[in-house]
Amino acid sequence: MSGVPPPATPAGRVARGVLLLVFGTFFVLPLYAMLDFTTRLPDGSRTAATWRQAFSPSVMNDQYPELVQGIVNSLLLTVFTVALMLVLLLPTMIWVRLRVPRVRKVVQFVSLLPLTVPAIVLVVGLAPVYAWVTYFFGESSVLLAFAYVVIVLPYSYRALDAGLSAIDVTTLSEAARSLGASWLTVMVRVVVPNLRGAIMSAAFLSVAVVLGEFTIASLLSRDNLQTTINLIGKRDAQMAVAVSFAFLAIAFFLLFLLSFVGGVRALSGKQPSPEDAA
Amino acid sequence: MTSETPETSETSGTHGSPATAERSGAAVELSDLHRHYGPVRALDGLTLNLAPGEFVALLGPSGCGKTTALRIVAGLERATSGRVLIGGQDVSAVPTNKRDIGMVFQAYSLFPHMTARRNVEFGLKMRGRPDTTRAGEMLELVGLSAQSDRYPHQLSGGQQQRVALARALAVAPAVLLLDEPLSALDAKVRVQLRDEIRRIQLELGTTTLFVTHDQDEALAVADRVGVMREGRLEQLATPTDLYTRPTSGFVADFVGTVNRVAAVVASGRASLLGTEVPTLPGSVTSGPGTALVRPEHLVLEPAAEDGDGTVVLATFLGAMGRTRVDLDSGETVVVQVPSGDVERLSPGARVGVRCSPSPVLVIE
Numbered sequence A: 001m002s003g004v005p006p007p008a009t010p011a012g013r014v015a016r017g018v019l020l021l022v023f024g025t026f027f028v029l030p031l032y033a034m035l036d037f038t039t040r041l042p043d044g045s046r047t048a049a050t051w052r053q054a055f056s057p058s059v060m061n062d063q064y065p066e067l068v069q070g071i072v073n074s075l076l077l078t079v080f081t082v083a084l085m086l087v088l089l090l091p092t093m094i095w096v097r098l099r100v101p102r103v104r105k106v107v108q109f110v111s112l113l114p115l116t117v118p119a120i121v122l123v124v125g126l127a128p129v130y131a132w133v134t135y136f137f138g139e140s141s142v143l144l145a146f147a148y149v150v151i152v153l154p155y156s157y158r159a160l161d162a163g164l165s166a167i168d169v170t171t172l173s174e175a176a177r178s179l180g181a182s183w184l185t186v187m188v189r190v191v192v193p194n195l196r197g198a199i200m201s202a203a204f205l206s207v208a209v210v211l212g213e214f215t216i217a218s219l220l221s222r223d224n225l226q227t228t229i230n231l232i233g234k235r236d237a238q239m240a241v242a243v244s245f246a247f248l249a250i251a252f253f254l255l256f257l258l259s260f261v262g263g264v265r266a267l268s269g270k271q272p273s274p275e276d277a278a
Numbered sequence B: 001m002t003s004e005t006p007e008t009s010e011t012s013g014t015h016g017s018p019a020t021a022e023r024s025g026a027a028v029e030l031s032d033l034h035r036h037y038g039p040v041r042a043l044d045g046l047t048l049n050l051a052p053g054e055f056v057a058l059l060g061p062s063g064c065g066k067t068t069a070l071r072i073v074a075g076l077e078r079a080t081s082g083r084v085l086i087g088g089q090d091v092s093a094v095p096t097n098k099r100d101i102g103m104v105f106q107a108y109s110l111f112p113h114m115t116a117r118r119n120v121e122f123g124l125k126m127r128g129r130p131d132t133t134r135a136g137e138m139l140e141l142v143g144l145s146a147q148s149d150r151y152p153h154q155l156s157g158g159q160q161q162r163v164a165l166a167r168a169l170a171v172a173p174a175v176l177l178l179d180e181p182l183s184a185l186d187a188k189v190r191v192q193l194r195d196e197i198r199r200i201q202l203e204l205g206t207t208t209l210f211v212t213h214d215q216d217e218a219l220a221v222a223d224r225v226g227v228m229r230e231g232r233l234e235q236l237a238t239p240t241d242l243y244t245r246p247t248s249g250f251v252a253d254f255v256g257t258v259n260r261v262a263a264v265v266a267s268g269r270a271s272l273l274g275t276e277v278p279t280l281p282g283s284v285t286s287g288p289g290t291a292l293v294r295p296e297h298l299v300l301e302p303a304a305e306d307g308d309g310t311v312v313l314a315t316f317l318g319a320m321g322r323t324r325v326d327l328d329s330g331e332t333v334v335v336q337v338p339s340g341d342v343e344r345l346s347p348g349a350r351v352g353v354r355c356s357p358s359p360v361l362v363i364e
Helices: A010-038 A049-054 A057-063 A065-098 A101-116 A119-137 A141-166 A169-178 A183-212 A215-219 A225-233 A237-267 B066-074 B116-126 B132-141 B157-170 B187-204 B215-221 B239-244 B249-254
Strands: B028-037 B040-050 B055-059 B081-086 B101-104 B175-179 B207-212 B224-229 B232-237 B259-266 B269-272 B275-278 B287-293 B298-302 B309-316 B320-327 B332-338 B350-355 B361-363
Touching: A010 A237, A049 A057, A049 A237, A057 A065, A065 A101, A065 A141, A065 A169, A065 A183, A065 A225, A065 A237, A101 A141, A119 A141, A119 A215, A141 A183, A141 A215, A169 A183, A169 B101, A169 B157, A183 A225, A183 A237, A215 A225, A225 A237, B028 B066, B040 B055, B040 B066, B040 B081, B040 B232, B055 B066, B055 B215, B066 B081, B066 B101, B066 B175, B066 B207, B101 B157, B116 B132, B116 B157, B132 B157, B157 B175, B157 B187, B187 B215, B207 B215, B215 B239, B224 B239, B224 B249, B232 B239, B232 B249, B249 B287, B249 B361, B259 B332, B269 B287, B275 B350, B298 B332, B309 B332, B320 B350
Parallel strands: B055 B207, B055 B224, B101 B175, B175 B207
Antiparallel strands: B028 B040, B028 B081, B224 B232, B259 B269, B259 B287, B269 B275, B287 B361, B298 B350, B309 B320, B309 B350, B320 B332
């Protein structure tokens, strides 16, 4: 069976166009509304003042210091969350695949569990834990990374699991072992390089989740981008929407980058010619 | 079980010749290996000795334990009991990466993110021997110098397995383990690579244990072939001996084609199809039995009178032909005939069937 899709019929092309238009409108319209709102003055005229302010570090520092702090917190949270998630999840998943495949279902269940628990319920459980976290490590908002690792777990797990399923981890590791590699070398030099796409997927999805997280930060009284936007929105709605838009664009860019990287990887292979077949 | 050490086995004229190679491999000894998975006995007392530089193939049906045995030698699985000795040293508790082995797997096992050359260099680096020329030499040995900068996905299946072979041999292992490395390849490439593996093995003299379910592969390349059944070695012998002197019905059935013909044994000779032939060791000593006769050991004769049976099917196979004959006794036999005879042996023709004087195994 060929992997090349059959050419679309005229009716198919029309249906495809209509669907693209409907869904495009569905996604683009709110963005357009945000952009429109951030560039409109009360008299109906247009201005880019809000955007100029948003991209002016001095103005932001002077007028919206809490927003800058929120952005910094969120960026730090993304870094720590991704790092912690990879350190915890990646070796565990590789180890489970290679050495204890019988517990794979258990790890899968545990990893997907946060998806079924509403954030508000999660906070009820996290609140007493964070009382201890605060006691030992202080009140830094960056400590939310511990909670965020839990909420990004289902997305990261799926991405890494897909990557691990795409390669024959067992055979590759056995081949490496037979050539003299230690388990650490197998992971670092054989498995991880072949999971680059999956690791990037897991990381980008985690970044998107962390940048958009509000509930846990708000209920645990920590400051991140979303809680600050919410706060700023009460006194300067245009700036709040502009910053939201900017971070949405960043998230879209990350996802675009992700699919671009995956696409390039898929296309990079040159197939052997028939004369090479033997 | 019949198991011979190389010293005691008769040497086959065509395969036996470990002497053709410079012997640099190590002796390998599998001693009373057991491997149980719950109630399932994958290995049930396997004992096998490989002489330095010898090429032994383990042959058998799926689930007979041949791959398990190979993986235990590699250290990828632990034996429930028994010992593995490489070069006289007990390596039963030594982890895979500390064993002096090279292995080629059934599945493509090249590291996808490395070029062919870097794949071959990997083992050298792991063993602290970053020899820049060795990888090139090994790729040249398998005829892939020109493809050294290609990634695995840019190589065909046959090329990938050749690189895997070069990678396994680059570290100059004491033992080379081949786990059905040809089974994913198409027939023509399989034969090419099979011959190449044997050529290289003879050139380097590496002790080699080759697992396969393909009898042609095993018979074509190995110094000795071990036929396994239910975790045990049924017979270990040179390819010629295994084919011509099977010690059990299972081996005779598994290696090549046999006809089962009623026979009567007396004084070491079997009477069948109107012919008297010597019996092989392991046969019943007297009385009625079933003779296991190869198609090439049966001869068709023009029916002088009524004949012994009727031709059911005659098949042209190029260099020879095969004829299926329904005997009047109710048995059906397959007879190898010269290809030129196939046309005249039309279905329905009456023929006589005789047995050539080659020794046969007669079982109960």
